[in-house]
Amino acid sequence: MEGSGLEGDGLNGEALGKCLSGFMDDGSTESHRYYLSRRTVLEMLRDRGYAVPNSEINLSLQEFRAIHGQSPDLDRLRLSVTHETDPSKRMMVVFYGPGTVKVSGIRLISGLITNKESLTGLILILQNHITNQALKALDLFSFKVEIFQLPRLLKKDAIARYYGFERGQVVKVTYGGEITESHVTYRCVW
Numbered sequence: 758m759e760g761s762g763l764e765g766d767g768l769n770g771e772a773l774g775k776c777l778s779g780f781m782d783d784g785s786t787e788s789h790r791y792y793l794s795r796r797t798v799l800e801m802l803r804d805r806g807y808a809v810p811n812s813e814i815n816l817s818l819q820e821f822r823a824i825h826g827q828s829p830d831l832d833r834l835r836l837s838v839t840h841e842t843d844p845s846k847r848m849m850v851v852f853y854g855p856g857t858v859k860v861s862g863i864r865l866i867s868g869l870i871t872n873k874e875s876l877t878g879l880i881l882i883l884q885n886h887i888t889n890q891a892l893k894a895l896d897l898f899s900f901k902v903e904i905f906q907l908p909r910l911l912k913k914d915a916i917a918r919y920y921g922f923e924r925g926q927v928v929k930v931t932y933g934g935e936i937t938e939s940h941v942t943y944r945c946v947w
Contacts, residue, residue: 792822802850
C-alpha cells in the first residue's frame with residue numbers, strides 16, 4: 758500500500774489510516790476567524806459585482822497565515838476594490854477587531870477615507886456594539902451613515918452546533934423556495 762497516504766502498521770502488516778489529530782488546526786483561533794471573515798467579505802463583494810481576484814478568495818488558511826501570521830495586523834487586512842462595470846464606485850473594507858466600536862475607531866475610519874467630498878455614504882456593519890459617544894461622532898460626517906447589525910445565529914442552535922461554528926464567525930446562509938428562488942443572508946454566530 759505504498760503511496761496510498763496511509764501510515765502505520767496494522768496487525769497483519771496492513772496500513773492504518775492517519776490519526777485524526779493530523780487534521781487538527783494548530784494555528785490561532787484569531788487568525789482562523791480573520792481568514793474566514795476576510796474570505797466571506799471577498800465573496801460578498803464579488804457577488805455584488807466588485808472586481809475581486811479568485812486568487813484572493815481561494816487563498817488557503819495556511820497561505821493566509823504565511824502572509825498575515827498567527828495574529829493578523831488589522832491594517833494589512835484592509836481591502837479596497839472597484840466595481841467591474843463602474844470603476845468610479847469603490848468599496849473599502851476595514852476590520853476593526855472584536856471589541857466594541859468606540860470614538861477612536863470612528864476617528865480611525867474617518868482618517869482612512871480619502872477624498873471625502875466624493876463620498877455619498879458610509880455603511881458600518883457591526884458584529885458587536887457601538888458606544889453612544891461613537892454614535893455621536895458619526896454625526897460629524899457630512900454624508901449619510903448607515904449602521905447595520907448582523908443578524909445573530911446562536912451558538913447553541915442545532916445548525917451552528919452541527920457545523921461547529923464558533924462565536925464571532927460570520928456565516929453565509931442561502932435559502933431556496935418557490936417565492937424567493939434564492940435568498941442570501943449573513944449571520945454572526947453569537
